[in-house]
Amino acid sequence: MASERPGRRRRFRHLGTHIEGAPVGSLLLQVVRAHAQLGTRLLRREGVVPPQEIVLLHLDEQGPVAQADLVHYLGRDRSTVTNTLQAMERAGLIERTPSPTDRRAMVVGLTEEGRRRIPGARAAWHRLEEVTTRGLTDAQRSALLRALTVVRDELDRALAEDLAEDPDGGPGGRHP
Numbered sequence: 001m002a003s004e005r006p007g008r009r010r011r012f013r014h015l016g017t018h019i020e021g022a023p024v025g026s027l028l029l030q031v032v033r034a035h036a037q038l039g040t041r042l043l044r045r046e047g048v049v050p051p052q053e054i055v056l057l058h059l060d061e062q063g064p065v066a067q068a069d070l071v072h073y074l075g076r077d078r079s080t081v082t083n084t085l086q087a088m089e090r091a092g093l094i095e096r097t098p099s100p101t102d103r104r105a106m107v108v109g110l111t112e113e114g115r116r117r118i119p120g121a122r123a124a125w126h127r128l129e130e131v132t133t134r135g136l137t138d139a140q141r142s143a144l145l146r147a148l149t150v151v152r153d154e155l156d157r158a159l160a161e162d163l164a165e166d167p168d169g170g171p172g173g174r175h176p
Contacts, residue, residue, distance in 0.1 A: 028151075039128045046120030051076075052088055053121035056110065059094070060118050064109035066099060093117060 018026045036050070043053055051074060058073055059065065065073075071081045085108060088094045093114035099105035110118075133141050 035128070035132060038131065039124070042124035042127055043121060046117060046124050048093070048117055048121055051084060052093065053117075053124070055084065055088060055108075056093065056114055056118050056121055059108065059110045059114070064107050066102075067096065067106040067108050070108055088114070 017029060040050055043049060046053075048056065054074065055070060058070070067081070067085065070085070071078050074081055074084075085094060085096060089096060091113075092111055094108055095111055096106045096108050099107050133144075136144065
């Protein structure tokens with residue numbers, strides 16, 4: 001890597017990889033990684049890290065929810081969500097209490113500190129959206145939203161079909 005000189009801008013390589021014969025997937029991976037990296041930097045300035053802001057924003061909109069509902073909402077495994085919630089609890093952003101209707105379940109709610117972080121988390125996402133789309137015309141932005149919706153829906157459909165055929169994910173229990 002070339003040495004940096006004062007006053008010279010650092011050049012970033014595209015995050016991700018290029019797979020021959022898979023230009024859409026390669027570009028999507030690069031976009032997702034760059035988007036996540038910038039989003040993480042913006043969120044850290046607001047005192048949260050992904051996916052903590054998603055939890056905060058969801059609780060702000062929904063009020064206290066069952067921990068199992070957050071697992072489903074985030075689309076991550078239970079242990080990963082539990083680790084995230086434990087870190088958020090230690091940081092004073094959320095509190096978990098036993099469910100009044102199910103002794104085995106926990107209810108997750110915001111603390112005052114969690115509520116204080118919500119405007120900054122929302123602002124970070126708005127800034128990320130602005131940066132992500134600032135080179136697009138209104139028509140291009142609309143077309144991108146339509147195209148990404150189609151791509152997401154097709155991937156969801158393919159995943160549902162694959163899970164129906166092989167619920168364990170094949171050898172080793174993992175999908176690529």
